[in-house]
Amino acid sequence: MNIHEYQAKELFAKYNVPTLRGHIAFTAEEAVKAAQELGGSIWVVKAQIHAGGRGLGGGVKLARSTGEVREVAQQIIGMNLVTHQTGPEGKLVQKVYVEEGADIQKEYYLGILLDRAREMPIMMASTEGGMAIEDVAHNSPEKIIKVEIDPITGFQGFHGRKLAFGLGLPKEDVNTFVKFASALYNVYMDNDAEMIEINPLVKTGDGRFLALDAKMGFDNNALYRQEHVHEMRDLSEEEPTEVEAGKFDLSYIKLDGNVGCMVNGAGLAMGTMDTINYEGGKPANFLDVGGSANATTVAKGFEIILKDPNVKAIFVNIFGGIVRCDRVANGIIEATKLTNVNVPVIVRLDGTNAIEAAEILRNAGIKNIIAATDLADGAKKAVAAAKGE
Amino acid sequence: MSILVNKDTKVIVQGFTGKEGSFHAEQCLAYGTKIMGGVTPGKGGQEHLGLPVFNTVRDAVLATGATVSMIFVPPAFVSDAVMEAADAGITMAVIITEGAPVKDMMYAKAYATKKDMMTIGPNCPGIITADECKIGIMPGFIFKKGNIGLISKSGTLTYESANQVVKEGFGITTAVGIGGDPIIGLSYKQLLPMFEADPETKAIVMIGEIGGDLEIQAAAYIKEHITKPVVAFIAGQTAPEGKRMGHAGAIISGGAGTAAEKMAALTAAGVTVVVSPADIGKAVAQVMKNL
Numbered sequence: 001m002n003i004h005e006y007q008a009k010e011l012f013a014k015y016n017v018p019t020l021r022g023h024i025a026f027t028a029e030e031a032v033k034a035a036q037e038l039g040g041s042i043w044v045v046k047a048q049i050h051a052g053g054r055g056l057g058g059g060v061k062l063a064r065s066t067g068e069v070r071e072v073a074q075q076i077i078g079m080n081l082v083t084h085q086t087g088p089e090g091k092l093v094q095k096v097y098v099e100e101g102a103d104i105q106k107e108y109y110l111g112i113l114l115d116r117a118r119e120m121p122i123m124m125a126s127t128e129g130g131m132a133i134e135d136v137a138h139n140s141p142e143k144i145i146k147v148e149i150d151p152i153t154g155f156q157g158f159h160g161r162k163l164a165f166g167l168g169l170p171k172e173d174v175n176t177f178v179k180f181a182s183a184l185y186n187v188y189m190d191n192d193a194e195m196i197e198i199n200p201l202v203k204t205g206d207g208r209f210l211a212l213d214a215k216m217g218f219d220n221n222a223l224y225r226q227e228h229v230h231e232m233r234d235l236s237e238e239e240p241t242e243v244e245a246g247k248f249d250l251s252y253i254k255l256d257g258n259v260g261c262m263v264n265g266a267g268l269a270m271g272t273m274d275t276i277n278y279e280g281g282k283p284a285n286f287l288d289v290g291g292s293a294n295a296t297t298v299a300k301g302f303e304i305i306l307k308d309p310n311v312k313a314i315f316v317n318i319f320g321g322i323v324r325c326d327r328v329a330n331g332i333i334e335a336t337k338l339t340n341v342n343v344p345v346i347v348r349l350d351g352t353n354a355i356e357a358a359e360i361l362r363n364a365g366i367k368n369i370i371a372a373t374d375l376a377d378g379a380k381k382a383v384a385a386a387k388g389e
Numbered sequence: 390m391s392i393l394v395n396k397d398t399k400v401i402v403q404g405f406t407g408k409e410g411s412f413h414a415e416q417c418l419a420y421g422t423k424i425m426g427g428v429t430p431g432k433g434g435q436e437h438l439g440l441p442v443f444n445t446v447r448d449a450v451l452a453t454g455a456t457v458s459m460i461f462v463p464p465a466f467v468s469d470a471v472m473e474a475a476d477a478g479i480t481m482a483v484i485i486t487e488g489a490p491v492k493d494m495m496y497a498k499a500y501a502t503k504k505d506m507m508t509i510g511p512n513c514p515g516i517i518t519a520d521e522c523k524i525g526i527m528p529g530f531i532f533k534k535g536n537i538g539l540i541s542k543s544g545t546l547t548y549e550s551a552n553q554v555v556k557e558g559f560g561i562t563t564a565v566g567i568g569g570d571p572i573i574g575l576s577y578k579q580l581l582p583m584f585e586a587d588p589e590t591k592a593i594v595m596i597g598e599i600g601g602d603l604e605i606q607a608a609a610y611i612k613e614h615i616t617k618p619v620v621a622f623i624a625g626q627t628a629p630e631g632k633r634m635g636h637a638g639a640i641i642s643g644g645a646g647t648a649a650e651k652m653a654a655l656t657a658a659g660v661t662v663v664v665s666p667a668d669i670g671k672a673v674a675q676v677m678k679n680l
Contacts, residue, residue, distance in 0.1 A: 085631070116571050116601040116638070119495055134643040151495055192492055221464060221637060222490035251635045255627070266569060266635025267543020267598055270624035271666035274648075277627045278665040286628070288635045319545050319552070321528035350552060352528060375549065376667035 001218045004048045006097040007232045008214035011191065017183045019211045022099035024048070031073035032066050034098035041065075042101030045072045047093040050237040052132070052199075052215065053083030059093060062101075069098065084132075094236065102210060107200035108167060109133055110181065112188045114195075115148060121188060122148045123181060125163040129200030155185035173207065180209045191229055192222030241307050248300045250289055257282025259386045260305035260314035260343075264293050264323070272317045275375055281383030284311045293318055294327070295334035302339045313344045315382035317375065320351035329357035333364045344385040346370045348378035391518035391563045392538065392583040392590075393481065393507075394457065398522050401449045401479075402427035403470045404461035404486075406437050413461065413485070413526050414438060420523040425453035446477035459515065459524050460484045467511060468493035475504035483524045484510035484574070491637070494572040501574075508574030512636065514544035514566035525566065535560015537673060538584035540577055541596035542569045542636070546624060546666065550594055553670025559677060562590045569598060569636025577607035585615050592618045592676050594669060595660075599625035600638045600646045608654035618676035619660045622669055623648040 009019045023034035035043045047059030054060050059081045061072040073096055082090035107129025115122040126144045128136045136143055145166035147159045160178030169177055180201075188196050197215040204210060223230045235243055245252035251266065255273070259281045263269035266288045273283035285305060289297050298316075305311055318328050328349055336345070345368055349357040361371055370385065372378030400417070404410040405427020415438055418424050426441040426449055433444030443449040446458065458474045460467065460482055467489040474482045482501065489511045501508050509516055515525015519534040531548055533555045541547040547566050554561065565580055567573050577595055584590045593615070597604035604623060611619055626648040628634050630641045641647050652662050663672045 114491060114495075114571060117603075117606070119498060119572050137643075150499075151492070152499060189492070192490055194491070219491045219637075220633075221488045222492065224465065225490075253629070253632050253634065255629065263545075265543060265545025266639060267541070267547075267596065267624050268545035268549055268666075270598060270628060270634050270639070271543075271546055271549070271622070273627040274624060275665050275667055278667075283627055286632075286634055319548050321526075321531070321545075321548050351531065351548065374667065376665065379665075379667070 001220055001223060001229070001233055002050045002237070003216050003229070003232045004050065004234065005046065005214050006048060008216040009211065011187055011216070012211055012214060015183045015187045017180060017187060017211055018208060019214070020099045020102055022097050024095055025073060025098055026077070026095050028070045028073040028077065031096055031098050032070050035063070035066050035069040038098065038100045040100050043069055044099045044101060045069060045076060046097045046099065047076050047079070047081050048095045048097055049081055049086070049091045049093055050234070051083050051085035051091060053085055054081065057081050057083040059083070091237070102202065102212065103205035104202045105205050106203045108202070109136070109199045110184065110201045111197040111199070112184065112193070112195065118148050120148050120150055121185070122146050123159065123163065123185065125167055127167055129202070133197070133199065149185060151189065155182045173203070176207070176209055192219045192226050193217065194219050241304055245287070245304050248297065250287060250297065250301060250304065252304055253286040254308060255283050255285050256310070257284045258310045258312045259382050260284045260308070260311040262287050262289055262298065262301045262305065262314060262316045264289055264318050268317065268319060272315065272375070272379070275379040276315065276383060279376070279379045279383045281379070281386055284308055293323055293331060295331040295338070298331045299335035299338040302335055302341050306339070306341065306343070311343060312388070313346065313382050313385035314341070315378055316345060316347045317378055318349050320349060320354065324353045325349040325351055325357035326353040326360055329360040332369070333360070333366065336366055336369070341368065344368050344370055346372050346378050346382040346385060348372040348375065350374065390587050390589040391521065392580070392587050393563065393565070394516055394518050394522045394524060396421065396521040397423070398457055399423050399425050399453060399455040400457045400459055400524055401425055401446070401453060401455040402459045402461065403446065403474065405429050405442060406432055407461060410461035411438065416529070417459070417523050420529040422522050422524060425449070425455045446473045446479065450477045450479065456480045457524060458482045460486060462486060464488035464490070468497035471497040471508065472500045475501045475506040479506055481507040481509065483515050484508060485513065485515055485526055487512040489570070491571050494570065498572060498574065509565060510568040510574060512570045513568030514547055516563065516565045518563045519561045527566070531555065532564060533560040536562060536589060536591040538562050538587065538590040538593045539564035540580050540593065541566055542598050543596055543624060546596045549666060550596060550669045554594065554673050557670040557674040559673060562587060569638050571601065571638040576603045578603070578610050581607065581610055581615055585617055590617065591680060592620065592673060594673060595619060595621045597621065597623045597651055598636065598639050599623070599628050599634065599648050600640045602646065604651040605654045608658040608660065611660060612658040618680070620669060620672045620676060621655045621660045621662050622666050623651045623662070624666070626664070
C-alpha cells in the first residue's frame with residue numbers, strides 16, 4: 001500500500017524527521033487559504049497522486065503571490081497528470097499540497113528499502129538528488145552509498161557517518177545528517193514500511209536538512225497492526241476493479257490483452273498469462289481465485305473479468321489438488337447461471353477427479369463452454385476463441 | 390534416497406487443533422508422514438486426531454523426539470511460533486501460513502539461523518518426498534516416485550510441473566515449495582547442492598518467478614557447482630512493472646527482478662529454460678534422454 005506525500009510527511013513529523021510546513025487543499029480557495037496561513041512570499045503547489053515524476057509532468061509549480069497560488073492550484077486540481085509512473089492514461093489530480101518555500105543549497109537522495117538478498121533494510125544515499133535512483137544506479141552506481149542495517153542492533157551512528165562522509169558532507173553537517181537518517185530508520189521500522197524515498201533531501205542555506213519530497217510504501221501483511229497507516233489508504237488512487245476484487249479476496253490485476261484468465265494460485269496464474277502470450281495471444285488480466293474456487297468465487301471472477309470490454313474469451317485454468325475438480329466444474333456451471341457470460345469460456349481442469357469433471361461439463365451442455373485437456377491446449381483454444389476462430 | 394525428509398522424519402504441528410492445521414495434519418497422516426502430535430498453547434494434555442497435544446514445542450520435542458515442525462498458526466503469530474521451534478531444538482520448520490509481516494520474518498529467520506534451524510516458507514505448500522513423507526498442503530497423489538528433484542516458489546506450479554513430469558513417465562524424489570514471500574527460508578542455492586548430492590535425483594526442475602534475485606544467485610551457483618541437468622521456468626514474463634502479482638515477493642521494481650533477466654542468467658548457466666510452463670514435462674524428458 002502506498003500513501004501520498006503529505007501523509008508521509010505527517011508521519012515524518014511524528015518522528016522528528018524535518019519537513020517544510022504545508023497544508024492539503026482540495027480547491028483553489030483552500031490552496032489560497034493554506035498559503036495565507038503559512039505566510040511568507042513563496043509557495044510550492046504540488047499535485048498529490050501516487051506516482052513519481054510529478055514535477056516533469058507539470059504537477060508541481062512555484063507561486064510568488066497568493067494570486068499565483070490560486071492560478072496554479074486551478075491548473076493542477078482536476079488535471080490529468082501523466083508521468084513516467086502513471087502510464088500514458090495519466091491520473092486525475094484531486095488535491096494539492098501547498099508548502100512554504102525553502103532556500104535550497106544542495107539536493108541529495110535518501111531512501112530505505114528491504115534488501116531481499118541480505119534480509120535486512122538498506123539505506124541508500126546519493127549526491128544526485130532529484131534524479132530517478134534507478135537511473136543513477138544504472139549510469140553512475142559509484143554515486144550511490146549503501147549501508148545495511150541489522151534490525152537486531154538497529155541504526156547505529158556509524159551507519160549515518162558512512163553515508164554522510166560518503167556524500168562528502170562538511171564535518172559540521174555530519175551530526176545533523178546522522179540524526180535525520182536515524183529518525184528516518186525509526187519511521188521505516190515502526191510503521192512496517194516497505195520503502196521510503198526522499199528525493200530530494202535538501203540542505204538549506206541555514207544548514208538544515210529537510211525532506212522536500214516523501215514517498216512511502218507499506219507491507220500489506222502488516223496493515224492489521226498499523227491502523228493509522230491503513231486509514232491513509234486512498235482508494236481513488238487504485239484501479240477500481242482491483243479494489244472490488246480485493247473485497248472478495250480475489251487477487252486481480254488488469255492488463256491490456258483480450259484473453260481473460262481465471263486461475264488458482266499466483267504462480268500458475270502468471271504461468272497461464274505467459275502461456276497465452278507464448279501461444280500468440282495477449283492476457284487481459286491476472287486473477288488468482290485462491291484455493292477454494294467454488295461457485296461464488298468463480299461467479300465473482302467472471303463478473304470482474306467481464307467488466308473489461310476488451311475480453312473476448314476467458315481461460316479458466318484450475319489445478320485441483322485438495323480442491324476436487326468435479327466440485328470446481330459444478331461451481332463453473334453454477335457461476336454461468338449467476339452471471340451472464342457472453343464470451344467463450346475455455347475450461348481446463350486437471351488434478352483430483354479431472355475425468356469426472358470433464359464428464360460434468362460435457363453433460364451440462366452449455367454451448368459457450370469449451371473443454372481443454374491440458375495447459376497448452378487450453379491456452380491455444382482460448383487464443384483462437386479470442387481471435388474469433 | 391531423497392533430501393531433507395524421509396519415512397523416518399518425526400513431525401509435530403504448531404497450530405495443530407485449528408481448522409487448517411487439523412485438516413492438513415490428517416492428510417499428512419494418511420500419506421504416511423510420522424506426525425507425532427502437535428502444539429496448541431493451553432490445550433496441553435488433550436488428544437487430537439488420536440495424537441497428544443502439548444502446550445509448548447519444548448514439551449512436544451521432549452516427549453516425541455520430533456525434529457521437524459509444520460506451522461499453521463495465524464500470520465500475526467508466525468514469528469513467535471518459528472522462534473519457539475528454534476529455541477526448542479527443532480531442526481527444520483516448514484511454515485505454511487500465508488500473510489506473515491516481512492519484518493517478523495526478518496527477525497524470525499535471523500533467530501532461526503542463529504539456532505541452526507532451517508526454515509521452509511512461509512507462504513508455501515511445504516515439502517514432500519514421494520511415497521515417504523508429506524509435510525505440507527500439496528495433493529500427495531500427484532507426486533509419483535522417481536528421479537526428478539523439484540524446487541518452486543509457487544504451489545500450483547509445483548503441482549503442474551510434478552503432474553507433467555509424471556505424465557512423461559518420470560517421477561519425483563523430493564519436491565520443495567520455497568514460497569513467494571520477500572524473505573524466505575531455504576532457497577535454490579541451499580537446495581541445489583542437496584539434490585546434487587542425492588544419488589537418486591538425476592535431474593532438477595526449478596520454478597521461479599519475477600521479483601528479487603534468488604534465481605540469479607541460483608544461476609551463478611549452478612554454473613559453478615551443479616553437474617546434473619536443470620530445467621527451469623520463470624513465471625511472470627507478461628507481468629507489468631510495479632504490480633504485485635499475488636505473491637508478496639512477485640514484483641518488478643525499478644526495472645529489476647524481471648523474468649527476462651532471470652531466464653538469461655539461467656540460460657547462460659547452461660540450464661534448459663522453457664518459455665511456456667506447458668513444456669516443463671517435455672523438457673525434463675529431453676534432458677533425461679540425453680543423460
